[in-house]
Amino acid sequence: MKYAENILGTIGNTPLVKMNALVKDVDALVLAKYETFNPGNSVKDRMALQMIEDAEADGRLQPGGTIIEGTSGNTGMGLALAAIVKGYKLVCVMADKQSKEKMDILRAVGAKVMVCPTNVEPDDPRSYYSVSKRLAEETPNSWYVNQYDNPSNTKAHYQSTGPEIWEQTDGKVTHFIVGVGTGGTISGVGKYLKEQNPNIKVWGVDTYGSVFKKYHETGIFDENEIYSYVTEGIGEDILPKNVDFSIIDGFTKVTDKDAAVYTQRLAKEEGMFLGNSAGAAIKGVLQLKEHFKKDDVVVVLFHDHGSRYVGKMFNDDWMRDRGFLDEEVSTVADLIKGRVDKPLITVKTEELVSHAIERMRKHQISQLPVVDSEGIVGAVDESILFSAFLDDKHLGNTPIKDIMKEAYPIIDEQTSLEKLSSLIKDGNTAVLIKNNAGAYHIVTKYDVISNIN
Template sequence: MTVVPSHAVGRVAAGVFDSVTDAVGNTPLVRLNRVVDDIRATVYVKLEYLNPGGSVKDRAARGMLLAAEASGELRPGGTVVEATSGNTGLGLAAIAAARGYRSIVVVPDKVSEEKKALLRAHGAEVHVTPGLRPVDHPEHLRSVALRLVEEIPGAWFAGQYDNAANPAAHRATTGPEIWGQTGGRVTHFVAGIGTGGTITGAGEYLKEASGGVVRVIGADPQTSVYGGGDGRIWYVEAVGHFLHPETEADVWPESYHVDVVDRIERIPDAEAIRLLHRIAREEGLLLGGSSGTAIAAALRTARALGPEEVVVVIAPDSGRAYLSKYFSDAWLGALGFPLTTAVTEPTVGDLVGDVDQLAAPVTLPSGLTVAEARQLVHGTEGLPVALQRAAAGPSVVAEILGSVTAATLADAPDGDPVSAHLAAPLPFVGTTEPLRGAVQRIGDHSGPVLITHEGRVVALVDASCLSAGTVEEHGGL
């Protein structure tokens, strides 16, 4: 039997909490030692996956939920509803469960299977809706969530993108923690920009506490509109701002205060993913995709700094939620991203050669009529049709809806949308994928095959070329 000393009765030890709600925050800073190469500045990573719900979003989830209780928007027996890429939903689901609420989370179909499983494990009802929808589309995440709120009595919509309690949570916790942990020595703060809550709230606090000394750097996917990209889709989850081609007015989150950010570093997916693999193997930290984006931006920043300067970067979540993506050679290879392990046999990339010298196949926007598309596909055997702007460059694999040919459209009515006559999407193989495995994966397919590199289509070849180990670009495309 354990005897509790009399002097300890009525006192609570540090690190002991009444509920999971109180356990959010106070995550550690860990110094990077090996992936920094010859960088002289100190770089610390704040490990937000050590929050009880597994991510930095626990902070916003707690802040928004408690504020809703205080205002009366969320009452006992109510239902918490949110539209999210997963992590905010996980934080809300965990805290809602602890406080006796039902939770419903709307996620896009690109979210990892691990995240959906975790949401359900907390008792959340998960509604999966197609991604790549314009903001006002009825299947857009926010549209689905707001419709559920209207239908369910006592439902409350968290609305992290426009909820002032989101950045306020980071102003009250994340910023002060970083300032205290570094003894006020932090000079640069780096975070990804998604809803904008983390970089806004923590950035505002650190700038105020330092008298304006701390510089705030945003980490953004290369094509995200925050950093000046065209808004085309990317593969790192939970960061950036996507702009659908059919969006009439691009509205940024109210949680993101642009004036807080001094500079934005635009990080390609491949750079983020390659760094994730290094960090896992060289630093012992298994981190999620957006952490790779943020740390890549932090290392770029730190390379220009001296030994007295201190960079703190937010690592939003763990790589355990992405084992089927960023740490899966099958997923990585099919899209032409860097693999986790070295390949000792010939790859698809070895076969096709320098991807910069390949003539990427033409892609079409889905909004064309048959008559317009027919002019563009004349003389070709297969042509991917992508949901994108016509002149925006190579197609992203995730945006491809299907394929059409001149023969397919020959007898179709001129005024029909070309999207009404799509065949199945063409199979694709990635440049980093072992050639033998790629041939086995596409099976007995004959005809055109897309070659992908870092998530984008770079060539169209015939399947027989892959089998023969020689390549000739298909149809002159």
């Protein structure tokens, strides 16, 4: 009989899958190293087990101990599987940009999850790096994994992923391309492959808001390059020790939009239901296609499974809200179709200015149509309120009718964007759209510019 002793025995030996539709214009054979076949559905299972076994061997992790790690979710899942089998507790510290599905999955396998803000400096005490370290110092019999600087991360891929790719391609691999986060995958695989054939090219996929590409090309750690981004699992605002830049031949950067769009395209055109970093990786391959020749064998590694992004990259409302959907917008109906079920927020003529301010604050808006029993009769916006406040510091108890201006122009759903833009350009801070059912929606400058790709 053939069977694994436990779930950890199924890690590794993932298949290579030929890419077809998305790479039809690439003059090379493109093969995907499909890591979702690991039991935790990601490449991180490999290094999670290696890091635990190495920590057990040298005494850093004691029986019954608590494993603590900052993770984007996938490493946490790999650690959780090993913790279950080996009898450890697990605390995962995550940034709030990670998908809800990742957090729910970790809780489902027994991990305690702590969520920290994304948009803070790495050394900020609120960052998930800092919180992880603090918890490890405060928790008895605990071990802080630190996948970014833990050499067992790279070791796992040097000993397993790299040899698998070499064997599966019969030594014919010419390029290896992968998204870079902690750096363990690209450094471990790259080191092994280049030892077999130093002519193999190793390329990293980076994201805008991350420091890797510029640092590799110039040696400069540019803090001005660091800003918040949507893409999950790749890019960093630090330089992990696992990123061996001497092994990497170059980086290409992929936008948040392209990563999200190509994540959807992988599912719809290749039947590959994968995570956000896979979208970035395949777009990176396409951006590098001039580097490939007809007989080349390009291996691109796909990190994780699409089930962790159902509420994000596979949700059209989420995509639309961020301007990631390439939808044709020619009329105002196209502009507002993502919020046709949302009621128009208004203020009545006899209500007080304080009521209008509270409504603007609550709904985070800057304009309010004014209504009476007959319908829409005026408008107020933040500039009117500001000017009125300069004249009267006790403005709050003033009726809206005393400071409102004339009503916004009203157009129908089939009005062109050019006409809408001209009305806003003529000095109107907003325009009202009346649909066929008689309901109103408001459109502002922001609605127009948010559809600029």
